[in-house]
Amino acid sequence: METENTALTNGAAAAAILASAIGACALGALTAVSEVVASLRPLLAFYPPAGPLSGRAALAVLVWLAAWACLHASWKERQVDFSKIFIWTLILLAGGLIGTFPPPFEELGEMLRSMR
Numbered sequence: 001m002e003t004e005n006t007a008l009t010n011g012a013a014a015a016a017i018l019a020s021a022i023g024a025c026a027l028g029a030l031t032a033v034s035e036v037v038a039s040l041r042p043l044l045a046f047y048p049p050a051g052p053l054s055g056r057a058a059l060a061v062l063v064w065l066a067a068w069a070c071l072h073a074s075w076k077e078r079q080v081d082f083s084k085i086f087i088w089t090l091i092l093l094a095g096g097l098i099g100t101f102p103p104p105f106e107e108l109g110e111m112l113r114s115m116r
Contacts (some may be wrong), residue, residue: 008079011080014082018071019064020068024060028097028098030044044056
């Protein structure tokens with residue numbers, strides 16, 4: 001009986017995990033920017049009853065899918081340093097979470113208004 005010598009890879013899983021964090025960070029960034037720059041809100045209202053949330057969510061999903069496709073294509077047969085992926089995932093998730101809360105983007109808006 002022969003056993004196959006197949007190396008285990010973690011690239012596909014790491015790509016999925018990191019892509020999800022990239023999508024979350026995109027949602028946070030889109031939320032913060034659309035709240036600070038009021039003129040962007042009508043552009044993000046893809047579905048009027050939902051308002052700009054529909055555009056933010058749709059664009060964040062597109063960013064997530066694009067990131068997942070690119071990372072998966074690059075890493076699917078590789079063994080990547082998962083500890084670095086994990087750290088970047090946590091950083092991007094924190095950025096996405098911070099971007100969706102009003103106090104940080106209100107402060108950003110005040111800072112930008114004071115620079116004018």
